[in-house]
Amino acid sequence: MSEERSRPVDPQADDAERAAESALRPSTLGEFQGQPRVSEQLGLVLAAARNRGAVADHVLLSGPPGLGKTTLAMIIAAEMSAPLRISSGPAIQHAGDLAAILSGLGEGEVLFLDEIHRMSRPAEEMLYLAMEDFRVDVVVGKGPGATAIPIDIPHFTLVGATTRAGLLPGPLRDRFGFTAQLDFYDDTALRRILMRSATQLGVRLSTEAAAEIARRSRGTPRITNRLLRRVRDYAQVKADGTVSLALARDALDLFEVDDRGLDRLDRGVLEAVCARFGGGPVGLSTLAISVGEETDTVEEVAEPFLVRQGFLMRTPRGRVATPAAWRHLGLTAPVGAPGSGDDLFS
DSSP states (O other): OOOOHHHHOHHHHHHHHHHHHHHTSSSSSOOOOOOOOHHHHHHHHHHHHHHHHHOOOOEEESSSSSSSSHHHHHHHHHHHHOOOOEEEEGGGOSHHHHHHHHOOOOOOOTEETTTTGGSOOOHHHHHHHHHHHHHHEEEOOOGOOEEEEEEEEEOOOOEEEEEEEGGSSSHHHHTSSSSEEEEOOHHHHHHHHHHHHHHHHEEEEEEEEEEEHHHHHOHHHHHHHHHHHHHHHHHHSSSSSSEEHHHHHHHHTTTOOOSSSSOHHHHHHHHHHHHEEEEEEEBHHHHHHHTTTTHHIIIIHHHHHHHHHEEEEEEEEEEEHHHHHHHHTTTOOTTOSSSSSSGOOO
């Protein structure tokens, strides 16, 4: 075994690496890039609450994964100088689960519920009363002898996050005092995030390389930082640690991220639609089987990006590849291939 492979792990270096990774998240609204409208509106809401000496209104954050909803929840807690409690909708399957969390909160504490649309209905109905009146009713006993015991809870701020706002019932959505829709980031914002992250990680990153990584990041900061870490690894092993444009391209090609941001799954879906099914239409379940993935993975991970890039269309008869998809794969669409006819939407 070589000396490099047998080298023991340095605990101090590992701690420093973890500290650098955690520092990638911005800690203030001023550092939060790419969502200027949301940052300005949320900053106003929080500043007004601080001036009144009151707890901030409940906040609902919606948008695709990786855009900064968890980071914003942490920033809200920091801006209000309040503790943060983190949980998720799928973890709260019974009203008692929620009652235990709410009764354990401190005055002014921020409760972050990720994927809030996946919370159980009984817990959701308990949350209505907690958000409005800061009270929960705990039912003791069963049947005709059951008794509801009201329990006052401290004033708190609920920050709910969802990737599917349409699944939230209206009564719950209406109880949030501020709702923010996070949008995908443009390349300029992603470049700024990259340069900040590179500084935190100690990576020497050229502006051209930053632009290349940003262009392949699908408008998502989480993907941006993930690609930066992989490019950093490539630079440390294959070069002197400096990330140039050529090195960034080589690294991203190695990790199968093409010049439009498509990864292995995305290209697999497009190749299946074009090469195996003649451009479509093809049903979701058939498409998922052909690429060896679950239907939820294809529908929620690959499809949104492919549709947004204009490579795939959802039609009443199934998924259809567009002319842009054929061109991106370097294929020639056969005569009569679907993708442009109005009959698809009839």
